Structure formats: C-alpha cells, structure tokens
Amino acid sequence: MNSHSDPHTDSGATRATTPAATSPKERLERSAATQPAHKISIRDLSIRYGPFTALSGVNLDIPVNQIFGIIGPANSGKTSFLNAINRMDMMRANMNVQGSVLFNGVDVTSWGNVYALRSKIGVVFPLPVGLPLSIYDNVALSPRLRGINNKSQIDEIVERSLKRAALWDEVKERLGSLGSLLSGGQQQRLTIARALSQDPEVLMLDEFSIAVDPVTTMRIEDVLKELKNQMTIILVTNLVQQANRLADRTAFFLNGSCVEVGDTDALFNGKVRDQRTDDYINGRFG
Amino acid sequence: MSIPLEKASTLVAAGDVRNRDWYIDKLFHSFMFICGISAVIFVLGIFVFVFKEGSGFIIHQLDWAEFFLSPKWRPTSAIQASYGTLAMVAGTAAVTLISMAVALPFSFGAAIFIAEFARGKTREWLKVVIELLAAIPSVVWGFIGLMIMNPLIIDIFDVPIGLNVLNSGIILGLMAAPIITSIAEDAFKAVPDTYREAAEALGATKWQVIYKVVLPAAKNGLLSAALLGVGRAFGETMAVLMASGHALTIPGSVFDSIRALTATIAAELGETPVGSDHYQALFAIGIFLFSITFIINMTADLIVRGIKNQ
Known part of the structure; x- marks a missing residue:
C-alpha cells in the first residue's frame, strides 16, 4: 500500500545508511526534515531517575499538524518522554534529562518562563482529572491563568473548547455542577476540553483511553482527527490498533529506547526495520 | 455412607x-x-x-435572661447575688477572635510551606519543631504572657496594664497554631497530586496551582482546622487566667483586661462550698462551655466527614 520500501527513522545516523530516496513522497519528507517543518525535534534524549535509566538515546522528529503515535509496553519510557517535552522534570527532584528537545526549533530548556511554554502544550493524562471545580471553571481555568477576565470572552472559550471535545451537548445545561462528578468518559473529554482551552500548539495524550469506554474512545478519536488540522498531536497509546487508526507516523519504544520510527501505514504492513516492532504490533509479545 | x-x-x-x-x-x-x-x-x-452538679440550680433558680444577658457576676453578694455571664462570654469571644487573627495566617502559611514547598529533611524538621510547640504546657505559656508579654505591651503601646485581650489573644494564638498547622497540612496532603500536575500542565505557576486548585480542594479541611483551633482557644484556662488580667468587664478595646469563662471556674471553684448556689452556678458555666466546645468539635468533625464522602 505504501510506495516506499524502506521505512526510515529520523535519526541522522540511520538516515545516512538508508538507500537513496526513490518515491516522490519520500523525497518530500526528506527535504521537509531539513526545514523547520517539525514542531518538535528530539536529539539524543536520555532520561534517568537516580540510577535507573528510563529512556536513552532517542532521536526523532514530530511533524507539524500530524498525529504522532508512540506505542510500546509498560515501562518503556513513553510517559517520561512526554514529561521531558513540557519540562515537567522540573517538578521531580530525581528526574534527570539529557540531550535536547527542540520546540519550534528552540531548545525547551532555554525557555526562561517555563509556564508560558507549558501553556502552549496541552496534556491529557491516563486517568481523567476533573478538578474539584465546576465544569465551567475547569475549562475556564487556563484562560483565567493567562489573565483573561472578560466574562463573555471566557464564555466563548468554554463553549468552543467543550464543543471541540464533543462534550458540550451533554453538559451545557449544568455547567455549574462539579467536574469531578462526571462519568469517567465525560471527565476525560472535560480534560481534553481543558487542554484545548489554552489553544495549544501541541496536544499530548498519554494513554487517554485507559479509563474510557469503547464508544467514548471512538468519539474522542474522531475529535482528534478533526483537531490535527489545527495542532500537532502526540498520542501515547497502549492500544496498537489505536495508533494504526489515528497516527500518521508511529514510534515504537521498548525498554527505554526508541526501536523504530516510521510511517504508520508502512509499520503496520510489515515494512519494519526491526523484527521486534513487527512482533509487538502483531501481538507476539508485550 | x-x-x-x-x-x-x-x-x-x-x-x-x-x-x-x-x-x-x-x-x-x-x-x-x-x-x-x-x-x-x-x-x-x-x-x-457536670449536669448533675449544675442541674438543681439550672432547673430551680437560674434566671436564663440574667445568665446570658447580664454582665454582673456577683455570686457572693450578700444583698442580691447575680449570675450574669455576658462579660465573661464577651471576654472569651474577644480573646478567641484575636487568637484566630494571630494563628490562622501563620498556621495556614506554615502548612502551605510544609505541604507544598518544603522537601525531605526541611519538612521533617519543621514537623518535629511544630509538634514540640504543641507540647509546651499551658502554664508555661501563661508564664510567658505574665512575665514577657506584659512588660512588652506596656512598653510598646504605652498602656497602664499589659495583661489584656491582646496579650492573652497572642498567647492563645501561638498555642492553637501548631494544631491548626498540622490539621491544615493534612488537608493539603489529602489533595491528590494529579490535581497539581493537571494545573501545572496548563501552565499554572506554583502560586496559581495553590491558589486556584489546592486551596479550593482543601477548603473543608482548612475550615475544620480553624474550628478546632477556635475550640482550643475557647477551652484553654491556665494561660488565659494568667495573661488576661482576670477583670470582669466587657472589653472595649484590645487593651482592656477581661475574664474568661474557663478562668472563672478555675479561680472560684476551690473557694465555694460544695452544693451552694455559687458552686452550682459554676457548673452551669461548665455545661455552657461543654455545649459550645461540643458544637464546635461536632461541626469540625461533620465537615471532615463531608470531605471523605465527596
């Protein structure tokens, strides 16, 4: 189905060893790699917690306005990877990050105001976190943090965010009730609405469907397909087929290293460089 | 088979x-x-x-209006004995108010620091020191009020007497602070870290996380901490007896001496004949105190229960 025979990784070292590009599509991608068309670029990223290495030597690029899937079994460093991007490592005393994360071509560690950086990157956690505020206040929190006090402006942001997260119709009559009282699937969409209320450039989802029923999962997946026209999405998922359904490109993490990065179509059609990727995708381990 | x-x-x-x-x-x-x-x-x-000792007086002789509304406490008057507690209630309330004004900002600040900012050793040490503060006997606090605060207040504010509402309020505030701090800290710790992470991921600063998310989530626990502090200040006897001046007046300013309900019982009970009207009137005050602290603790408990049921 895919025209090119060699799913490449984005790491500079492996790129040199791959044969010359043949298909137009691949040439296009190669040239894009040299331009700042990547929202996020990871270079030699290693993460350690004390003596324990969670992730080592990761190199990859995340293109603009695509869904970038990350698959891999538990403890393969997926969540640590996300934490390094929005600099949540600052809150964890024992988390040590080395290498560089380039956001719009600039190293995230060079941001003087890390809060401004985080407000450009929305995060959805595995378990829904409905803050003990009203539904309205949950979504209005981020605009208020940014200093927006105009009621009608906040009203508009809240409505738009809840609509984008496919939750508006279910809660529009009771915006004043507690967000933490919603059902799990609704809370997860509330979390997504909250992340969208900051109009992020990047939306990171960490196994969002872990506590969500299949029907709601499908609804959220439809939402994500819509959203990728407006933002870059990083989708960490424990469901291999979810990556297949949604991701444009997919990375496979295993035991703290990035085994392979490639076009999702290619990876799921057996065009893998590493046999372990194929084994994992087809459920032969993990 | x-x-x-x-x-x-x-x-x-x-x-x-x-x-x-x-x-x-x-x-x-x-x-x-x-x-x-x-x-x-x-x-x-x-x-x-307590009810048995006070009941005879309450049922047969007590003038409820006088008990609650008259400031005249003259239990030993030969002409006309009167048993009004208004001055004592006002005094106790004034001292409790001042003590909370002293204790709450410090305690909540300390609790926020311990729960949200302090790490490792600092945190452990602070908790030990605060527990130590709670272990100081009340008579020692009274002594501090009498010997240190008294001359200090006379010097600084240029007032004739330093044993007054301000003195006992500060002493009681310092006594209640450790309890309020440790309960408030528990309330902060009960707020799940996922809330903090979610807010931080939205780009909230540390202060915004505390102000917008942690405080609202912990507000019931904080309210209950404050109520228990009030109960502590209300029921304290020895320190108030020593630092308040023990004068039967309705305070007009923080520099007036007052007499607390508790201190009245402590000072007079040993001097009254068992079973006399005076003796029974003191027990009536005891019942009154008991009811108030019971209500305060009950309210605090119900609030804490409310948190758990959420």
Whole structure:
C-alpha cells in the first residue's frame, strides 16, 4: 500500500545508511526534515531517575499538524518522554534529562518562563482529572491563568473548547455542577476540553483511553482527527490498533529506547526495520 | 455412607480443641473492647456528673435572661447575688477572635510551606519543631504572657496594664497554631497530586496551582482546622487566667483586661462550698462551655466527614 520500501527513522545516523530516496513522497519528507517543518525535534534524549535509566538515546522528529503515535509496553519510557517535552522534570527532584528537545526549533530548556511554554502544550493524562471545580471553571481555568477576565470572552472559550471535545451537548445545561462528578468518559473529554482551552500548539495524550469506554474512545478519536488540522498531536497509546487508526507516523519504544520510527501505514504492513516492532504490533509479545 | 444430619451436628471434628491460642485471642478481644469503649464511658460519665452538679440550680433558680444577658457576676453578694455571664462570654469571644487573627495566617502559611514547598529533611524538621510547640504546657505559656508579654505591651503601646485581650489573644494564638498547622497540612496532603500536575500542565505557576486548585480542594479541611483551633482557644484556662488580667468587664478595646469563662471556674471553684448556689452556678458555666466546645468539635468533625464522602 505504501510506495516506499524502506521505512526510515529520523535519526541522522540511520538516515545516512538508508538507500537513496526513490518515491516522490519520500523525497518530500526528506527535504521537509531539513526545514523547520517539525514542531518538535528530539536529539539524543536520555532520561534517568537516580540510577535507573528510563529512556536513552532517542532521536526523532514530530511533524507539524500530524498525529504522532508512540506505542510500546509498560515501562518503556513513553510517559517520561512526554514529561521531558513540557519540562515537567522540573517538578521531580530525581528526574534527570539529557540531550535536547527542540520546540519550534528552540531548545525547551532555554525557555526562561517555563509556564508560558507549558501553556502552549496541552496534556491529557491516563486517568481523567476533573478538578474539584465546576465544569465551567475547569475549562475556564487556563484562560483565567493567562489573565483573561472578560466574562463573555471566557464564555466563548468554554463553549468552543467543550464543543471541540464533543462534550458540550451533554453538559451545557449544568455547567455549574462539579467536574469531578462526571462519568469517567465525560471527565476525560472535560480534560481534553481543558487542554484545548489554552489553544495549544501541541496536544499530548498519554494513554487517554485507559479509563474510557469503547464508544467514548471512538468519539474522542474522531475529535482528534478533526483537531490535527489545527495542532500537532502526540498520542501515547497502549492500544496498537489505536495508533494504526489515528497516527500518521508511529514510534515504537521498548525498554527505554526508541526501536523504530516510521510511517504508520508502512509499520503496520510489515515494512519494519526491526523484527521486534513487527512482533509487538502483531501481538507476539508485550 | 453418610451421617444423618441431626447426628452430624453433635459430632466434634477431630482437632477442634479450644487451645491456649484460642483463649488468648478471646482475652485480647475483650481487653481491646474495654479499652475501645472506655472513652465513651468517660465522656458520658463527665457529662452526667457536670449536669448533675449544675442541674438543681439550672432547673430551680437560674434566671436564663440574667445568665446570658447580664454582665454582673456577683455570686457572693450578700444583698442580691447575680449570675450574669455576658462579660465573661464577651471576654472569651474577644480573646478567641484575636487568637484566630494571630494563628490562622501563620498556621495556614506554615502548612502551605510544609505541604507544598518544603522537601525531605526541611519538612521533617519543621514537623518535629511544630509538634514540640504543641507540647509546651499551658502554664508555661501563661508564664510567658505574665512575665514577657506584659512588660512588652506596656512598653510598646504605652498602656497602664499589659495583661489584656491582646496579650492573652497572642498567647492563645501561638498555642492553637501548631494544631491548626498540622490539621491544615493534612488537608493539603489529602489533595491528590494529579490535581497539581493537571494545573501545572496548563501552565499554572506554583502560586496559581495553590491558589486556584489546592486551596479550593482543601477548603473543608482548612475550615475544620480553624474550628478546632477556635475550640482550643475557647477551652484553654491556665494561660488565659494568667495573661488576661482576670477583670470582669466587657472589653472595649484590645487593651482592656477581661475574664474568661474557663478562668472563672478555675479561680472560684476551690473557694465555694460544695452544693451552694455559687458552686452550682459554676457548673452551669461548665455545661455552657461543654455545649459550645461540643458544637464546635461536632461541626469540625461533620465537615471532615463531608470531605471523605465527596
């Protein structure tokens, strides 16, 4: 189905060893790699917690306005990877990050105001976190943090965010009730609405469907397909087929290293460089 | 072959012997049960005793309007004895108010620092020191009020006497602070870290996380901490007796001396004939105090329960 025979990784070292590009599509991608068309670029990223290495030597690029899937079994460093991007490592005393994360071509560690950086990157956690505020206040929190006090402006942001997260119709009559009282699937969409209320450039989802029923999962997946026209999405998922359904490109993490990065179509059609990727995708381990 | 049912119930299974372990277990159970209900027995006992001692006066002689509305407490007057507690209630309330004004900002600040900012050793040390503060006997606090605060207040504010609402309010505030701090800290710790992470991921600063997310989530716990502090300040006797001046007036300013409800009982009970009107009137004050602290603690408890049920 895919025209090119060699799913490449984005790491500079492996790129040199791959044969010359043949298909137009691949040439296009190669040239894009040299331009700042990547929202996020990871270079030699290693993460350690004390003596324990969670992730080592990761190199990859995340293109603009695509869904970038990350698959891999538990403890393969997926969540640590996300934490390094929005600099949540600052809150964890024992988390040590080395290498560089380039956001719009600039190293995230060079941001003087890390809060401004985080407000450009929305995060959805595995378990829904409905803050003990009203539904309205949950979504209005981020605009208020940014200093927006105009009621009608906040009203508009809240409505738009809840609509984008496919939750508006279910809660529009009771915006004043507690967000933490919603059902799990609704809370997860509330979390997504909250992340969208900051109009992020990047939306990171960490196994969002872990506590969500299949029907709601499908609804959220439809939402994500819509959203990728407006933002870059990083989708960490424990469901291999979810990556297949949604991701444009997919990375496979295993035991703290990035085994392979490639076009999702290619990876799921057996065009893998590493046999372990194929084994994992087809459920032969993990 | 099978054993008939009626016969089976009379059989004893092999090895079914009540051995030493079985008896120790039973003994242990009974002992723990007695320990467990002893608190209930004591509380009920005290309740009954206090009511019994004060009941005769309350039922037959007490003028309720006078008791609550008159500031004149003249239990030993030969001409006309009067039993008004208004001045004492006002004094106690004023001292409690000042003590909370002193204690709450410090305690909540300390609790926020310990729960949200301090790490590792700093945190452990702070908690130990605060617990130490709670262990200082109240008579020592009274001594500090009498010997250190008194001249200090006279010097700084240029007032004739330093044993007053301000003095006892500050002393009581310092006494209540450790309790409020540790309960408030528990309330902060009960806020799940996922809330903090979610807010931080939205780009909230540390202060915004505390102000917008942690404080609202912990507000019931904080309210209950404050109420327990009020209960502590209200019921304290020795320190107030020593630092308040023990003068029967309705305070007009923080520099007026007052007399607390508790201090009145402590100072007068030893001097009254058992069973006299004066003696019983003091017990009536005791019942009054008991009811107020009971209501305060009950409210605090209900609020904490409310948190758990959320």
